[in-house]
Amino acid sequence: AQKITQTQPGMFVQEKEAVTLDCTYDTSDQSYGLFWYKQPSSGEMIFLIYQGSYDEQNATEGRYSLNFQKARKSANLVISASQLGDSAMYFCAKRPRNTGGFKTIFGAGTRPFVKA
Amino acid sequence: DTGVSQDPRHKITKRGQNVTFRCDPISEHNRLYWYRQTLGQGPEFLTYFQNEAQLEKSRLLSDRFSAERPKGSFSTLEIQRTEQGDSAMYLCASSHDIEAFFGQGTRLTVV
Numbered sequence: 001a002q003k004i005t006q007t008q009p010g011m012f013v014q015e016k017e018a019v020t021l022d023c024t025y026d027t028s029d030q031s032y033g034l035f036w037y038k039q040p041s042s043g044e045m046i047f048l049i050y051q052g053s054y055d056e057q058n059a060t061e062g063r064y065s066l067n068f069q070k071a072r073k074s075a076n077l078v079i080s081a082s083q084l085g086d087s088a089m090y091f092c093a094k095r096p097r098n099t100g101g102f103k104t105i106f107g108a109g110t111r112p113f114v115k116a
Numbered sequence: 117d118t119g120v121s122q123d124p125r126h127k128i129t130k131r132g133q134n135v136t137f138r139c140d141p142i143s144e145h146n147r148l149y150w151y152r153q154t155l156g157q158g159p160e161f162l163t164y165f166q167n168e169a170q171l172e173k174s175r176l177l178s179d180r181f182s183a184e185r186p187k188g189s190f191s192t193l194e195i196q197r198t199e200q201g202d203s204a205m206y207l208c209a210s211s212h213d214i215e216a217f218f219g220q221g222t223r224l225t226v227v
Contacts, residue, residue, distance in 0.1 A: 004158070033214060043205065045159070045218035091158045103172055104149070104216070106158030 002026050004092050004107035013082045013112045020067070021077040021110045023092030029053075031097040034075040035104070036066065039089040048090075051075060052097065082114045120219035122208050128225045129198055136194045137222045141210030148191050149216065150183055151207040152176065159207055165191060198226045 003026045013019040025034070036048040051059045051066045059066045067076040079086055089111050095104040121140040129135050141148050146167050151159035162181070164172045167188040177183075180198075185191040195202055203226045209216040 037218075042220065043223075044220045045207065045209070047215050047217065050214055093158070103161050103164065103174075105161065108156070108158050 002028070002094070002105055004094055004105055006092055006107035006110045008110045009108075010111045010113065013086075013114045015084060015114055015116050016081055018078060018080045019082055019086075019112050021079070021090050021092075021112065023075045023077065023107060025073050025075065025092070025094050027073065027094065029096040033095050033097050034066070034068065035093040035095070036064070036075075036077045037091045037093060037106075039091060039109070041088070045091070049077065079112075082112070084114050084116065086112065087114045088112075120208055120210050120217050122206075122219035122222050124222055125220065126223045126225075128227060131200060131226055132197055134194065134196045135198060135224065136192055137206055137208075137224075139191045139193070139208030139210075139219060141190070141208070142212075142217055143189075145210035145212045145217075146188070147211045147216075148185055149209045149211075150191070150193050151209065153205040153207055153221070154203075162193075162206075195224075198224075200226045202226050 005024045032053045034051045038046045049059050049061045049064045051068045063080045065078045089109045091109045092107045093104050123138045148165040150162040153159040163183050165185040168185050180196045183193045205221045205223050207221045209218045
């Protein structure tokens with residue numbers, strides 16, 4: 001079965017430091033996309049970053065970068081220069097690319113707590 | 117356009133009642149998704165529409181659940197004969213390409 005594993009339920013992070021959120025996945029898909037979403041306490045899911053399985057470069061979006069290791073099936077999110085507003089739930093997700101982009105599966109999430 | 121809109125934001129219902137939720141996607145998005153999220157978990161896929169066609173349904177979507185997108189614009193999710201286990205956040209998302217935009221969800225509480 002396809003599964004996303006996020007093993008860090010919660011963590012403390014010092015403001016201005018970098019933090020890595022782990023994500024590993026199972027897949028039988030040849031082509032797929034990996035996503036990270038942020039969910040603040042207000043509930044909405046905010047798209048952060050996307051990595052295609054055949055992309056040669058690791059994705060970056062501002063303070064977010066994705067450390068993609070295809071052979072290890074890992075897609076860790078790195079948040080640089082943490083801010084207090086980064087305290088939220090973060091979800092890793094995967095979606096097959098050749099089926100038109102539906103049935104995204106999500107991990108259980110990781111919650112970093114950024115402290116001043 | 118202010119993004120994906122869901123209505124209502126909160127719904128409390130008695131067990132056995134029917135409920136209906138509405139999702140208005142971003143206007144130019146042809147893809148629409150419904151997810152369910154329970155406390156402490158990530159969202160679980162329920163169903164997917166491309167325009168008005170429902171192309172995939174999860175096994176989570178029992179026969180008490182039905183979703184429609186009649187004109188390829190807004191969508192409704194109906195739950196009949198609600199059970200306490202249906203209590204969850206119901207999230208709608210829409211996309212045109214890679215990135216899916218989520219609404220703020222409808223939180224259902226069945227008492």
